[in-house]
Amino acid sequence: MAPISRPLRKLGFLTIGLFDGADPARGHESTLEIIELGERLGFDSAWVRHRHLQYGISSPVAVLAAASQRTRRIELGTAVIPLGWENPLRLAEDLATVDLLSGGRLNPGVSVGPPMHYDRVKEALYPDTADAEDFGYERVRRLLDFVRGEPVTDFSGTEGFEVFSDRVQPQSPGLGGRMWYGGAGLRSARWAGEHGMNLLTSSVVKVEDDQDAPGAPDFARIQLSHIRAFRERHPDGENARVSQGLVVIPTDSATPEQRARYEKYVAERTPRTSSPQGPARLLFAPDLIGTSEEIAERLHAHAAFREVDEVAFALPFTFGHDDYVQILTDIATRLGPALGRPAP
Incomplete structure (x- = not known):
């Protein structure tokens, strides 16, 4: 029998928000409807991915501003948010504004690294400073300082009829404690802990040199090592917040046609889970498909899941609106209770 998991405290989901380039408004509306559904189903959190120059949400802060006005609790x-595309000061202003509009419900997750396909986009993104931009942790530290109210200038006071602040405005109390770092590696987990952030884990981990032993690497144990390293360095220790974001596809109420498509989707993605992929040596977790009871059993046997009490289960990228409705409904009414969280 697997060791006992932590009681599941927060049940969330994650969507990429795909849309048709010929009708982008409908795709964004679908995302907002899914978030509204999540609130009605009793989910604690809804998360959106960030995609640039693709047919997915490019401005999650704007989408969540809209969602904040159509929900009350979630x-x-x-x-x-990949910070390589962002100015930390401007982003801090946007995040605080949306947090206030939502009544303190925003949970911004960020990551570092150069923008995807940087050599091909840098002239459009940073035409004058492309070779001087720093895409490391310093960019996150600047954002944290701005959100947490550190001065950004030595000037404040009144000039004519205008009043100036030396801090980013608006300031939203509590937002600094709801900043998350999305990391796949051990170094990122340690950095996030040392800087008092929360940790977002997902279905991807980086296989470090000392983990690249003969035989298939163990995703769950690698992820567990990140969680423990994060908490060892976090001021809150074992109480530091960690959320896990595996892909789960419960089929309890799925139609035969849906189950067939879901199984085909998982089968096509499974080969990449057998070994580290690419120069970064990224290891992907298998998608979890089956009845809620079957998925719960696999999660309780997952070494990293047993040490978290928050999840943001990822919805498959390419499914349709009706598929997401079915999956979310099963997660809320069947999988959540199977993991120890009462049904809504």
């Missing part, structure tokens, strides 16, 4: 998160 927490709203980004998983994640």
Whole structure:
């Protein structure tokens, strides 16, 4: 029998928000409807991914501003905003504004690293400073300082009829404690802990040199090592917040046609889970498909899941609106209770 998991405290989901380039408004509306559904089903949080120059949400903060006005209770998160595309000061202003509009429900998740396909986009993104931009942790630290109210200038006071602040405005109390870092590696987990952030884990981990032993690497144990390293360095220790974001596809109420498509989707993605992929040596977790009872059994046997009490289960990228309705309904009414969280 697997060791006992932590009681599941927060049940969330993550969507990429795909849309048709010929009708982008409908795709964004679908995302908002899914978030509204999540609140009605009793989910604790809804998270959106971030995609640039693709047919997915490019402006999650704007989407969540809209979602904040169509919901009242559910927490709203980004998983994640790649900071290589952002100015930390401007982003801090946007995040605080949306947090205030939502009544303190925003959970911004960020990551570092150069923008995807940087050599091909840098002239459009940073035409004058492309070779001087720092895409490391310093960019996150700046954002944290701005959100947490550190001065950004030595000037404040009144000039004519205008009043100036030396801090980013608006300031939203509590937002600094709801900043998340999305990391796949051990170094990122340690950094996030040392800087008092929360940790977003997902279905991807980086296989470090000392973990690249003969035989198939163990995703769950690698992820567990990240969680423990994060908490060892976090001021809150074992109480530091960690959310896990595996892909789960419960089929309890799925039609035969849906189950067939879901199984085909998982089968096509499974080969990449057998070994580390690419120069970064990324290891993907298998998608979890089956009845809620079957998925719960696999999760309780997952070494990393047993040490978290928050989840943001990822919805498959390419499914349709009706598929998401079925999956979310099964997660809320069947999988959640099977994991120890009462049904809504």
